[in-house]
Amino acid sequence: MPELPEVETIRRQLAPLVEGRRLERIEIFDERWSRPLAPGELAAALEGRRVERLGRRGKYLVWSFEDDVHLAQHLRMTGGVLWEPESEPTHVRVRLQLARGGRGVARSRLLITDVRRFGTGELLLGADALEAFFAARVGLEPLDERFTAQHLRALLRGRRAPIKAVLLDQRHIAGVGNIYADEALFRARLHPLRPAGRLTRPQHASLRLGLIEALCAGVDAKGASIDDFRHVDGLRGAFQDQFLVHRRAGEPCPRCGTEIVRMVVAGRGTYVCEHCQRRPRRSRARRRRARRGAPTRASGG
Numbered sequence: 001m002p003e004l005p006e007v008e009t010i011r012r013q014l015a016p017l018v019e020g021r022r023l024e025r026i027e028i029f030d031e032r033w034s035r036p037l038a039p040g041e042l043a044a045a046l047e048g049r050r051v052e053r054l055g056r057r058g059k060y061l062v063w064s065f066e067d068d069v070h071l072a073q074h075l076r077m078t079g080g081v082l083w084e085p086e087s088e089p090t091h092v093r094v095r096l097q098l099a100r101g102g103r104g105v106a107r108s109r110l111l112i113t114d115v116r117r118f119g120t121g122e123l124l125l126g127a128d129a130l131e132a133f134f135a136a137r138v139g140l141e142p143l144d145e146r147f148t149a150q151h152l153r154a155l156l157r158g159r160r161a162p163i164k165a166v167l168l169d170q171r172h173i174a175g176v177g178n179i180y181a182d183e184a185l186f187r188a189r190l191h192p193l194r195p196a197g198r199l200t201r202p203q204h205a206s207l208r209l210g211l212i213e214a215l216c217a218g219v220d221a222k223g224a225s226i227d228d229f230r231h232v233d234g235l236r237g238a239f240q241d242q243f244l245v246h247r248r249a250g251e252p253c254p255r256c257g258t259e260i261v262r263m264v265v266a267g268r269g270t271y272v273c274e275h276c277q278r279r280p281r282r283s284r285a286r287r288r289r290a291r292r293g294a295p296t297r298a299s300g301g
């Protein structure tokens, strides 16, 4: 699934091509994409409007049209966005046509492809609706300056869930998925099974840095193409060639040489150097204490 760096790559490539242009036509071939609206209803709300801005929030592309009309687009598992492809690819779910631009810019075609058909486009009318939509679904952007070690500490306080599970929950932190969670935890030398609420202050700081470094490296490499992710011109990202641990089971840790292992955490294939990222030692002792009836730390989420 495209994560923050992949969606941001698409946004950066697409924004200069679409901003200021009028959406002449949108054809939605899959009624699941526009739910709860019918394809015709969504098209009627968008057609003829000028694209003012193409933004991003977490893993969403946010199309902002004139008159405070917005479209929150999610690519989910296998969604892709292709600008003026030479031939029509398979699995096209949505076709957008942009009107001629100034200075001789010809009419343009944009295709949204999706093999598994989990991608969506949701209409939001007005800034309040836009804000409420994301407030219910997406936490703070990790590349926002407000994403401090203190913010992270408050976010994780009292949580018993493994740190990796908390990182993957979009309501806590926006845009981090399986790739960047593994890469950030390795950078921070934190085991993915460590209970989120038991990180120390230095660990909050190193996790924050690990997240920022992994995400920025992903953005700089224009995303990771390990599955369906492609640039709007069909080319691949390069971050998969820079993974430190993700999908590198059996290879030596780039830091210490210990073999990287794969395990399942929060239902996802997870890659760890168990020398650099020590397993939580206290988990067994805590279970023993709990059985004896000793007080355990209260926990939320």
Ligand SMILES: [Zn+2]
Pocket: 253, 254, 255, 256, 257, 258, 273, 274, 275, 276, 277
């Ligand atoms: Zn190591």
